[in-house]
Amino acid sequence: MSQAFEGGRLPAMYMNPGxxxxxxxxxxxxxxxxxxxxxxxxxxxxxxxxxxxxxxVALTFPGGVVLAGDRRATSGTTIANRxxxxxxxxxxxxxxxIAGAAGIGIELARLxxxxxxxxxxREGRPLSLEGKANRLANMLRGNLGLAMQGFVVVPLLxxxxxxxxxxxxxxxxxxxxxxxxxxxxxxxxxxxxxxxxLKKLFTEDLDERQAVTVAVQALYxxxxxxxxxxxxxxxxxxxxxxxxxxxDGYRRLAADEVAAVAEAVVTERSERPDxxxxxxx
Amino acid sequence: MTMPFYVSPEQSMKDKADYAxxxxxxxxxxxxxxxxxxxxxxxxxxxxxxxxxxxxxxxVAFAAVGRxxxxxxxxxxxxxxxxxxxxxxxxxDVTGRMLANAYAQTLxxxxxxxxxxxxxxxxxxxxxxxxxxDQIYRITFDGSVVDEKGLLAMGGSADAVxxxxxxxxxxxxxxxxxxSAAMHALAHENGERxxxxxxxxxxxxxxxxxxxxxxxxxxxxxxTRLIEQGRGASGPSSSAASGAxxxxxxxxxxxxxx
Numbered sequence: 001m002s003q004a005f006e007g008g009r010l011p012a013m014y015m016n017p018g019x020x021x022x023x024x025x026x027x028x029x030x031x032x033x034x035x036x037x038x039x040x041x042x043x044x045x046x047x048x049x050x051x052x053x054x055x056x057v058a059l060t061f062p063g064g065v066v067l068a069g070d071r072r073a074t075s076g077t078t079i080a081n082r083x084x085x086x087x088x089x090x091x092x093x094x095x096x097x098i099a100g101a102a103g104i105g106i107e108l109a110r111l112x113x114x115x116x117x118x119x120x121x122r123e124g125r126p127l128s129l130e131g132k133a134n135r136l137a138n139m140l141r142g143n144l145g146l147a148m149q150g151f152v153v154v155p156l157l158x159x160x161x162x163x164x165x166x167x168x169x170x171x172x173x174x175x176x177x178x179x180x181x182x183x184x185x186x187x188x189x190x191x192x193x194x195x196x197x198l199k200k201l202f203t204e205d206l207d208e209r210q211a212v213t214v215a216v217q218a219l220y221x222x223x224x225x226x227x228x229x230x231x232x233x234x235x236x237x238x239x240x241x242x243x244x245x246x247x248d249g250y251r252r253l254a255a256d257e258v259a260a261v262a263e264a265v266v267t268e269r270s271e272r273p274d275x276x277x278x279x280x281x
Numbered sequence: 282m283t284m285p286f287y288v289s290p291e292q293s294m295k296d297k298a299d300y301a302x303x304x305x306x307x308x309x310x311x312x313x314x315x316x317x318x319x320x321x322x323x324x325x326x327x328x329x330x331x332x333x334x335x336x337x338x339x340x341v342a343f344a345a346v347g348r349x350x351x352x353x354x355x356x357x358x359x360x361x362x363x364x365x366x367x368x369x370x371x372x373x374d375v376t377g378r379m380l381a382n383a384y385a386q387t388l389x390x391x392x393x394x395x396x397x398x399x400x401x402x403x404x405x406x407x408x409x410x411x412x413x414x415d416q417i418y419r420i421t422f423d424g425s426v427v428d429e430k431g432l433l434a435m436g437g438s439a440d441a442v443x444x445x446x447x448x449x450x451x452x453x454x455x456x457x458x459x460x461s462a463a464m465h466a467l468a469h470e471n472g473e474r475x476x477x478x479x480x481x482x483x484x485x486x487x488x489x490x491x492x493x494x495x496x497x498x499x500x501x502x503x504x505t506r507l508i509e510q511g512r513g514a515s516g517p518s519s520s521a522a523s524g525a526x527x528x529x530x531x532x533x534x535x536x537x538x539x
Contacts, residue, residue, distance in 0.1 A: 009386035014358035022364055033369050089493070114368050117494075121336050121360045 022118035035107050047150040050103035051080035055190035055222045055229040058158050058169045059202055060183055061211040064246035065158040065167025067095050068215035071238050072230030073102050087241045089250050091116040094132055094159030095243040099188030101151040112136055129159045133170040133178055141176035156187050160245045190222030190229035197221035200278040212242055216261050217275055232262040297398045301422035304400025305347045310436030310470055313344055313417055315452045316459035319408045319489040320415055323463035326483040334485045336496035338363040338375045340407050342487050346436040347401035377407030381418035381426055389424020398422050402435045408487035408495050438470050445469040461511030479504045
């Protein structure tokens with residue numbers, strides 16, 4: 001595409017004020033670069049064309065938010081991928097994860113990342129966290145036709161709100177409905193089990209390390225009861241991905257940091273397979 | 282019926298070049314130089330929001346002097362080019378050389394084809410894995426590109442500023458000393474000696490050690506602190522002769538000749 005500029009110079013379209021949105025710019029100038037899934041014939045069920053990304057959990061702690069996801073992708077009853085990455089840095093103060101049709105979700109996340117950075121570079125300041133959340137809802141709406149054909153993808157957005165100095169979580173439905181979640185949330189096939197686990201383990205005074213442990217525990221519980229969610233794989237050394245967003249910005253936890261937490265959880269579960277219990281009353 | 286006057290191509294190019302040079306000379310200068318942690322950009326700019334220095338992509342930044350509306354168009358074009366290219370291929374495939382070429386072609390075409398050349402001079406810099414792989418390109422109003430080594434100054438009195446910058450430049454100096462050298466150089470504008478402070482400086486760095494996006498603006502309290510540190514290390518006077526610092530510790534780098 002871009003190599004084919006006439007005379008090697010930037011086309012006038014590039015230098016017009018134009019839209020602040022990268023997606024809108026591409027659809028006007030390089031529509032060939034945008035995903036063209038809309039062209040799929042109607043009435044076909046294409047679910048077997050791309051694997052399903054499974055469970056994502058998120059929870060806040062004072063001063064930040066943790067986002068974590070298992071590594072499994074499934075095609076029907078087959079494990080399509082054991083070490084998939086479903087978490088993405090959106091920008092310096094937010095991260096996004098996807099569940100559902102993997103091929104579409106990954107592209108959505110990649111485009112969303114460029115979208116946020118593009119806005120920030122162009123306008124000289126980043127979007128507000130609400131602005132970021134609304135932008136993602138808008139992009140998701142473009143996917144509605146596909147969702148009707150079985151390619152359902154839902155993202156989970158977490159971010160640090162610099163104005164309010166708190167971590168926040170936003171969930172979405174497949175038509176682009178945006179919902180702010182408080183304290184914790186989970187999406188994907190194992191989310192029912194993960195949410196039950198989060199409900200019992202979450203407290204308001206977790207520190208970052210404890211919040212990461214709670215996220216790993218919740219993913220363990222999801223993998224325990226949902227066949228499409230992958231648990232910690234100690235033999236292959238495949239552990240969940242964990243992102244933390246605080247006032248210091250976005251950070252992906254190093255593999256050995258997560259491994260230490262996950263191995264501790266696995267060891268503890270060998271004593272007590274159902275995990276920690278909550279006090280009654 | 283009127284006949285247009287004949288103007289020889291040589292004369293026309295010369296007139297355009299003079300026009301562009303005069304326009305650029307009206308604005309304040311900017312300098313770009315390497316320091317021990319990456320590349321430093323300093324511009325003499327009163328505005329907090331109308332930037333002369335900006336991020337283009339993960340490792341690439343842009344600095345410009347001259348007419349704001351013209352270089353702002355170029356900056357926007359570069360951001361869109363970089364983002365489209367990085368999205369179509371991979372983030373690693375966006376390079377400073379690529380952007381410098383696109384700018385050179387664009388400015389070259391405007392210079393030769395339109396009546397009014399753009400009164401801008403720009404820099405595209407890319408921070409590499411180490412100091413030797415850093416790239417700094419200067420692109421002038423007529424589309425010529427120069428691959429600069431270590432430092433450069435652009436704007437009205439680029440020669441005087443470059444000379445002053447060379448006196449103090451050291452590629453391995455820490456950020457505070459590099460900033461002090463840049464301020465020393467910018468103070469030599471138009472033969473005047475001005476005292477620059479945080480209020481009229483725009484400062485940004487491409488920081489080698491930073492993850493993902495290397496570009497960062499330095500402003501507010503952090504900038505004031507860095508200026509203070511720089512003064513402590515190299516003495517309050519802007520004269521090179523009195524540079525024998527009472528400063529502490531690592532200011533030995535001051536003696537190293539560029």
